[in-house]
Amino acid sequence: MGSFGEFQATAPCLHQAGHDPQLLDRIAALLAEAETQLLVDTQNAYLQVEQAMALLRQVNANKQCGIGHCANGLTRWQTRRLDQYISDNLAAAIRTCDLAAQLNLSSSHFSHVFKQTFGITPLAYVARKRIEAARAMMLATDQPLTQIAHAHGFCDQSHFTRTFRRETGLSPLLWRQRCAPRTQATAER
Secondary structure, eight states: OOOOHHHHOOOOOOGGGGGGHHHHHHHHHHHHHHHTTTTTTTTHHHHHEEEEEEEHHTTTTOOOOOOOHHHOSSHHHHHHHHHHHHTTTTOOOOOOOHHHHTOOOOHHHHHHHHHHHSSSHHHHHHHHHHHHHHHHHHHHOOOOOHHHHHHHHTTTTTHHHHHHHHSSSOOOOHHHHHHHHHHHHHHHH
């Protein structure tokens, strides 16, 4: 039997166990039992903790768990901060290093955890956010597509059209013709 000091020193990375809800339930039950037994039967409490530790070690067998390994993507507050920064700067150029600076991360580390979180590159995400905002503006106003393109950080309408088509499968003009009448008809009802 070990001591709780050893428990803290050898605690494995818990995010690996998060993929199996039944395992987490078993570990939680063992730790809850250990908590209730702690004052009554210390020996039994240690046994429960040891069993929970054995399960965690099994999950993490042959894995080195350093700080970088435990990082499993961006947190909610980091995602919210990035979304706010992107929204506030849609008309400006947004580079990966600008986004990384918002979270005090290096560009390479940021790119890695960003792709881990969203499944796309930071610049593809920014382009998607720009198109979402442009689509909302296209539905809400009758401004020319060139002005909408410039207002959302596209250097010209051609760049806007290429990016829009890649995201939606339609040109901006065709999308607006198909979607704007529905929105106006819905608003009139």
